[in-house]
Amino acid sequence: MIKLRNYILIGLLLILSCSTNNINELEDENPSGEELYFPPIDANTWENKSVSELDWNENQLQPLLDYLEDKNSKSFMILHNGKIVVESYFDGHTDSSPWYWASAGKTLTTAIVGIAENEGLISINNKVSDYLGTNWTSANLEKENLITCKNLLSMNSGLDDSLGDNVSSENLQYIADAGTRWAYHNVYVKLQDVIAHASNQSWTSYFNSKLKNRIGMTGAWIQNNDFNVYWSTTRSMARFGLLVSNNGKWNTDQIIPSSYLDNAVNTSQNLNEAYGYMWWLNGKSTYRLPQSQIQFNGELIPNAPADLFCALGRDDQKIYIVPSENLVVIRMGAAADNVNFALSDFDNQLWLRINALIN
Incomplete structure (x- = not known):
């Protein structure tokens, strides 16, 4: 009788063990039940799926593309579970044409900072002067030493944003204590200097080896006045969006630490709840915009899903990521309407049309 009880106990433990493993597997699985696709690293081939396969509204695709063309777009892509559903080019642009990311490329710096911290090269909670030395700003030493790497990621360094793009020390002047404004x-680019110093190699070399080459991106950092701007094909921008949408993992390779990335795509400070580590966040009750100290009520992009987060660049360069829909959406081009630094009405109007397609 005792032996029988022991066998039953062992059997129950085995069943429980198997059940637990299955639960873990389900938790790791894509919410749609479909395995996430990653294009080859060493080729420009990329699997597709059709609008009809997804049961989207095919009659809404052409109006969306017409709107994009009318709004000075160069390219547009929608990925679903990593596969291309929509890929369109306008105004002579092609899948091999490079275009600038503008400030959408800030998120590339965000990613590299997380990688460097994970390697033990830096800590985002350390002050910037630990890596660059003192007098990298014009603030007095006490105020300069308040500025951490995290302040640069979160855009609350307290340095005067009204003095232009130049990030020389004489142009980085104190206006408020770090963390209070x-x-x-553009002072965020000092993080690239931090990485170069901490890694003992150039920013480009570290970026290429730790991110670009590992996910098959093309492109290059091009000097523009006082800072670097990333240029690449639309598909390379989509590769980065796909990486971030999968919590920083490319296939089985964890490139950006998931815990760091989770912090990056959530509110990073208590001044602008729609801002993480250079990622913009939808679904919040208030937001602030560049070149303004006004707090606006409502969501960043009311027509977009609440869980959307995005990289936004000058002249409407966009990476939208929607976890609940397994979507990555890319737009490159000239300004849709007027020149802008990040958000514009184009975002909301574009999502009105995307919604008509996917719902």
Whole structure:
């Protein structure tokens, strides 16, 4: 009788063990039940799926593309579970044409900072002067030493954002204590200097080996006045969006630490709840915009899903990521309407048309 009880106990433990493993597997599985696709690293081939396969509204695709063309777009892509559903080019642009990311490329710096921290090269909670030395700003030493790497990621360095794009020390002047004022500022590029110093190699070399080459991106950092701007094909931008949409993992290769990335795509400070580590966040009750100290009520992009987060660049360069829909959406081009630094009405109007397609 005792032996029988032991066998039953062992059997129950085995069943429980198998059940637990299945639960873990389900938790790791894509919410749609479909395995996430990653294009080859060493080729420009990319699997597709059709609008009809997804049961989307095919009659809404052409109006969406017409709108994009009318709004000075160069390219547009929609990925679903990693596969291309829509890929369109306008105005002579092709899948091999490079275009600038503008400030959407800030998120590339975000990714590299997380990688460097994971390697033990830096800590985002350390002050910037630990890596660059003192007098990298014009603030006095006490105020300069308040500025951490995290302040640069979160855009609350307290440095004066009204003095232009130049990030030389004489142009980085104190206006408020770090952490007390949110302002969109190009001082974030100092993080690239931090990485170069900490890794003992150039920013480009570290970026290429730790991110670009590992996910098959093309492109290059091009000097534009006082800072680097990333240029690449639309598909390379989509590769980065796909990586981030999968919590920083490419296939089985964890490239950006998932815990760091989770912090990056959530509110990073208490001044602008729609801002993470250079990622913009939808679904919040208030937001602030570049070159303004006004707090606006409502969501960043009311027509977009609440869980959307995005990289936004000058002249409407866009990476939209929607976890609940397994979507990555890319737009490159000239300004849709007027020149802007990040958000414009184009975002909301574009999502009105995307919704008509996918719902």
